[in-house]
Amino acid sequence: MEREKILEVKDLHVSFDTYAGEVKAVRGVSFYLNKAEAIAIVGESGCGKSVTAQSIMKLIPMPPGRIKSGNIIFNGVDITKFSDKKMEAIRGSEMGMIFQDPMTSLNPTMVVGKQIAEGLIKHQHLSKKEAMTRAVEMLKLVGIPNPDKRAGQYPHEFSGGMRQRAMIAIALACNPKLLIADEPTTALDVTIQAQILDLMKELKSKLDTSIILITHDLGVVADMAERIIVMYAGKVVESGSVEDIFYDPQHPYTWGLLKSVPRLDAENKEQLVPITGTPPDLFAPPKGCAFAARCKYSMEICYEEQPCDMEYNKDHFAACWLGHPDAPKVERPIKGRGVK
Amino acid sequence: MVRYIGKRFVISLITIWILATLTFFLIRLLPGDPFTSEKITPEIKANMMKYYGLDKPLPVQYATYMGNLLKGDMGYSLRYKNREVNNIIADAFPASADLGLRSLVFSVILGLILGIVAALNHNKFWDYACMVIAVIGVSVPSFVVGSLIQYLFGIKWKLLPVAQWKSFAHTIMPTFALGLGTLALIARLMRTSMLEVVGQDYIKTAKAKGLSPAQVTIKHQIRNAILPVVTVLGPLVASLLTGTFVIEQIFAIPGLGRHYVVSIQNLDYTMVMGLTIFFGAFLVLMNFLVDIAYGLVDPRIRVGK
Numbered sequence: 001m002e003r004e005k006i007l008e009v010k011d012l013h014v015s016f017d018t019y020a021g022e023v024k025a026v027r028g029v030s031f032y033l034n035k036a037e038a039i040a041i042v043g044e045s046g047c048g049k050s051v052t053a054q055s056i057m058k059l060i061p062m063p064p065g066r067i068k069s070g071n072i073i074f075n076g077v078d079i080t081k082f083s084d085k086k087m088e089a090i091r092g093s094e095m096g097m098i099f100q101d102p103m104t105s106l107n108p109t110m111v112v113g114k115q116i117a118e119g120l121i122k123h124q125h126l127s128k129k130e131a132m133t134r135a136v137e138m139l140k141l142v143g144i145p146n147p148d149k150r151a152g153q154y155p156h157e158f159s160g161g162m163r164q165r166a167m168i169a170i171a172l173a174c175n176p177k178l179l180i181a182d183e184p185t186t187a188l189d190v191t192i193q194a195q196i197l198d199l200m201k202e203l204k205s206k207l208d209t210s211i212i213l214i215t216h217d218l219g220v221v222a223d224m225a226e227r228i229i230v231m232y233a234g235k236v237v238e239s240g241s242v243e244d245i246f247y248d249p250q251h252p253y254t255w256g257l258l259k260s261v262p263r264l265d266a267e268n269k270e271q272l273v274p275i276t277g278t279p280p281d282l283f284a285p286p287k288g289c290a291f292a293a294r295c296k297y298s299m300e301i302c303y304e305e306q307p308c309d310m311e312y313n314k315d316h317f318a319a320c321w322l323g324h325p326d327a328p329k330v331e332r333p334i335k336g337r338g339v340k
Numbered sequence: 341m342v343r344y345i346g347k348r349f350v351i352s353l354i355t356i357w358i359l360a361t362l363t364f365f366l367i368r369l370l371p372g373d374p375f376t377s378e379k380i381t382p383e384i385k386a387n388m389m390k391y392y393g394l395d396k397p398l399p400v401q402y403a404t405y406m407g408n409l410l411k412g413d414m415g416y417s418l419r420y421k422n423r424e425v426n427n428i429i430a431d432a433f434p435a436s437a438d439l440g441l442r443s444l445v446f447s448v449i450l451g452l453i454l455g456i457v458a459a460l461n462h463n464k465f466w467d468y469a470c471m472v473i474a475v476i477g478v479s480v481p482s483f484v485v486g487s488l489i490q491y492l493f494g495i496k497w498k499l500l501p502v503a504q505w506k507s508f509a510h511t512i513m514p515t516f517a518l519g520l521g522t523l524a525l526i527a528r529l530m531r532t533s534m535l536e537v538v539g540q541d542y543i544k545t546a547k548a549k550g551l552s553p554a555q556v557t558i559k560h561q562i563r564n565a566i567l568p569v570v571t572v573l574g575p576l577v578a579s580l581l582t583g584t585f586v587i588e589q590i591f592a593i594p595g596l597g598r599h600y601v602v603s604i605q606n607l608d609y610t611m612v613m614g615l616t617i618f619f620g621a622f623l624v625l626m627n628f629l630v631d632i633a634y635g636l637v638d639p640r641i642r643v644g645k
Contacts, residue, residue: 057548059544059547059548084553088550088551088552089550090550091547091548091549091550092548092549092550092551093550096548097545097548099541099544099545100541101541104540104541104542105541105542105544105545106542106545107542107545107546107560107563107564108542108564108638108639108640109563109564109637109638109639110559110560110563115545118546118549118551118555118559119549119550119551122549122550122551122555123550154639154640156639156640167545170545170549171548
C-alpha cells in the first residue's frame, strides 16, 4: 500500500548571494517523506543538508539566501511561495525544528516553561495559564523530572541533555506533523545522545510525527531512520532504505562515508579510511560529478557530464556513472548484501 | 543575598577609604597651600594654618580627618568661610542631580530607541541616519553642543531661556547638551548588541516557533541585547548625576560641577576631599545598584538566594 506523503521536495535550488558571488548551496535536491516516517539526510559539513532543512521551514536568512527554483510540497500544499505571514502560521504548529547546540538555542533570559508556552499561545490561542500547564505536561513527556519546578527555571539551570529535551518539548508543543532535527545529538556526549535518540523514537511512535534527521553521524542514522539520503556538494548522491545504504551502497562517496566510520562488525585490524581531498567550491561547482576529483574510481565521463539517478530498486537510487550498464565493474570496498 | 550585600558593603568601605587616603596625600603634594592666592601677611597666614590644623604633621592631620570623617564630618571649606563641606554639597547636589536625572532619562530612552531602530534596519537608510547622529554625539564635545544650541535657540531664535535653572524651559538645553554624548554611546552599544543577538541560535528557535518578527524582536532580542547597556549604566549614572563642570558653567546652573574645578584651583583641601569621597561613594553605590539590576535582567548571574 502506498503511504501518504507528508513532504515532497522537488528539484530544490537554494543560493546565497555574497559579495564574492553566488554560492550554490543546494543544487537540485529532491526527496519525499511519508507520514510517520523518519528519514535521515547525511553528508559532510557544507554539503547543503542544513540549508535544505532550513529552506523547508524558510528559516534561511533572506537575503542573502534565496530559493531559486524547485517546489516544497507540505501536506499537499506547495509552500514554496508562501508569504512570511502564512509561514508563521505553519512554523511551530505544523512543523517544528530542533537545532544542534542546546546550549545556545534556548533564550537565556526566559524561563523554560514560558519558551514552550509561547508557541501554544500563538498557535492554539491558549491563555497564559493553560499554556503553562501544557508546557509542564510537555516537559513531563520529554522525561524531565520535577516538571512543575523545572518549568519555572532558566536554561542555565538545565544540563545539556535536559536542554535538548526542552528543545524537543518546544518543537513538539503544538504536535506538529513534521519534526526537523538538525544534528540534534552532535553537541551531546555519547550516553546522552542515546537517550535523546530513544526519546525521539518514542515520541515519534507516540505522536505519529514524521522526522527529518540531519546528521553526519551514520551511527545515529542506523538507529533512527527508515531511509537515508546522502548529500554531497548540494546534491543528493544516493538515497535508499537503511538496509540498502549500509549493506548495498552504490555510490563511491557512500562507500567512503561508511569506510570512515568504525564498525563493530568489522574484521580485526581493518583500518578507518578517510576520504581524501576537499569538497568542491560551491561558487563554481564542476560541470560533471562533484565528487569525481576525490573519487578513485572516476572515469572520463565523470568530469564531463552529471550522472543521472540510476535505479537499483524502487527506493534505492545513486547518481554515479558506475551504475551505468557500460561502466567497468570495480571491486567495491564495502561487502555486498548478505554478508552483514 | 544578605551575605552578598554585606560583603559588597565592606568592599565598598575599603574602596572609599583607599580613595580618601590617596586623595588626602596627593592633593598635599601639589605646591602651595590653600591661602597662597590671598593677599595676607605671613602672621595671619600662620594663624589661619593653625586655625585649620594645617600646621600639624601630616599623619596627625590624616588621623584627625579620618576620625571626623567617620562621624560624617567633612570639615569646613577653606575657601567659603564658615561653610561646611557637607553643607555645600547638600546645597549644590540637588541641581546637579536634577539635571543629571533628566539627561539620563533622555539619553537612555532615546539611545535605546535609536540603537534598536538602527539594528532593525541594518545597512539601510535609518541605520545610517541613526549612526550619523551617534557619531556626532560621540565626537562633538558637550561644550560645543552647549554653546551652539545656546546661541541658536537662546540668542538667535529666542525660543528658550539662555541660561539659569528655573522652569522646565530652562532645563531643555542643558539636558540635551549633557545627554547627547551618553545617548550616542548607548545607541551604538545597543545597535552592536542587537546585531550580535540576532545571529544567536535562540532567535532561530523563536522563529521556528512561528512567532512574528515583532514578537521575536521584543521578547527575545531586546531583552538579551540590553545586558551590555545595563553594565555601562552604573558609571554613566554616577557621572551624569554628580554634575559636569562645563555644562553647569555654560548654562549657569548652581550645581556641584563648578565646585570640583574651583576647589582644586584653590587647593581647598577639605572641599577636594569631600567632593572626591562623595563622588566615589556615589559611583560605588551606582555600580552596586547596577549589579543588582543586572541580576534582574540576566538570570544567569543572579546572586544566590
